[in-house]
Amino acid sequence: MYSRGSEDGYITIFISFSSIKIFKDSNKNMSKTTIKPKIILIKKDLNKIPEDALKEKNLLKLKLINNEIKNVPKEIENLKRLETFDISNNSIIHTYTKIFELQKLKILNLNNNRIINIPRQIGNLKKLKKLQLSNNRLKQLPKEIEQLKNLKELNISYNKFDTFPEEIYELKQLKTLWMGGNYFEVLPIEKLLTQLPSLKNIYTYSNIKYHNKNGQIDNNYIRLSKIRGNSYAIFKQKPKDIIINEISSTLKKMTTYIIKGELKNFFESVSNHETLFQPSELKSIYSLQTQWNILENEIHTNIISIDDETIKKNKIINGLLGIVLKS
Incomplete structure (x- = not known):
């Protein structure tokens, strides 16, 4: 169990399975205003978020990756300064709405869980820049996701979408979009290219039908292939x-x-x-x-x-x- 300073001004707090203790940085030259504590619990076989972690009101980064956590308790609301919350690769089915009251969140990673819906309160996260929802059981997104005007990265790959979520068109700052591995039969390429002007990376590997009735590749996919993350060659493949x-x-x-x-x-x-x-x-x-x-x-x-x-x-x-x- 230990902590260390890092170049980005964070104190990393590594925590044993049995207890949580936060150590003060030994660097006397680092002022209190630059200290940005974070707690990282990776592969600890946790089935819940430790109570001590939920009491750290100055916490800016909380990562609970690769555990067995099933629920996020209401006490998460105590972490009002939290900027990064990564609870990927756990067993969460329902996302507790208190998560979406953490209005300073910039990064939210819910990848690799069992989530079946995202509550409308997600619209509260006005500062959110990166939202990871890959490999869950989502069939739709709430309309309120349109309110995430600062969102730059969105990952909805490997869910159960059968139509492209219209709400995404309102995310005008979106630069990177992962959406492969869903059940899209038709992808609205024209709207993607015209209504999301900031897109620079788009990942579409999926079971989309790339060809028209004559067996030729649709012209819109040729346009899409020019965006980074795709290539014309992939549309020739199964x-x-x-x-x-x-x-x-x-x-x-x-x-x-x-x-x-x-x-x-x-x-x-x-x-x-x-x-x-x-x-x-x-x-x-x-x-x-x-x-x-x-x-x-x-x-x-x-x-x-x-x-x-x-x-x-x-x-x-x-x-x-x-x-x-x-x-």
């Missing part, structure tokens, strides 16, 4: 092939992060593409992430030799490569 190629491309990029030693980028990629891995693989990855963070702390506090540092780094990197290349 849906299964598209998904396989997308997975292969993503894993290749993630492998590059590992080889270059850019572990921070790699772990961020994993959180955005958790559906590429099996639950057991995710647990192993997040376990190695914890080891990496511990190692960084040892380096920061000068309690490890250069030789030991190299050995530990290589073990972690080889472990990650083994998981990714096997997938």
